Amino acid sequence: MKYPSFDHFFMTLGNKQRVRMLQLLNVEGPQSVSDISRALNVEQSAVSHSLQHLLQCHFVTVKQDGKERIYSINEDTVAPLFGQIRKHVEKYCVAGCDHSWESDKEVTYGHKRQTA
Amino acid sequence: MKYPSFDHFFMTLGNKQRVRMLQLLNVEGPQSVSDISRALNVEQSAVSHSLQHLLQCHFVTVKQDGKERIYSINEDTVAPLFGQIRKHVEKYCVAGCDHSWESDKEVTYGHKRQTA
């Protein structure tokens, strides 16, 4: 399947596992597949699959080191990006995303629907 | 279902429809549900459902206007965010996300696996 790049970008990040992997690489620095697997307690093949997604959007890069493959975060764009995103999250998603977003007033559609 | 806010943030954006809606609001300005429905050629209820997701993460805001509800993009954080993201996308996802991301050399696992 193929998305326009903009969509693909978000689709790739729309997954806890992959985001956690990026955060790991961001904090701990370059890691091999088995490092990541161990650190996040995730199956090796699952990690590998996830990494392919991340690679496709250039969120990470790889280099071979002996038998291992070392993955790094894309410092150039991804790191600053996360900073910007954190701004939104910290400001608007502090205690998880709530529902106090009505500009004018609370509008609640209380349902009493009959199931027939 | 409930995600930690950071995950929720991305999950919400990990959907073409919703991203398209944000882009619409970003470009065309505030719109009613039926405006959006018409513009993107999507069912009213589908639009409504999507908008709830976007509201929960404060990507958009609503205000009532007569019978209509006008949705706007969150200018404060979302707009600049998109700018930053565009940087990454334009630099690394120009012609869609390709596979030329090997740092050292191309490593292709050509498969000839027998299905039995």
Added chain:
DNA sequence: ATTTCATATGACCATATTATCATATGTATA
């Protein structure tokens, strides 16, 4: 060349996500 460790790939299944339909609620007006 064979063995071993590290990683990638494909197929398949469980599960999550989206779209659709029917219908309820909100708002305004006659």
Added chain:
DNA sequence: TATACATATGATAATATGGTCATATGAAAT
């Protein structure tokens, strides 16, 4: 209040996505 229009909601069907297993490929060493 009755009606019409606009939007939201819930249930559920259709679909997409992610994880697992088995196994193939790569690299290095024996």
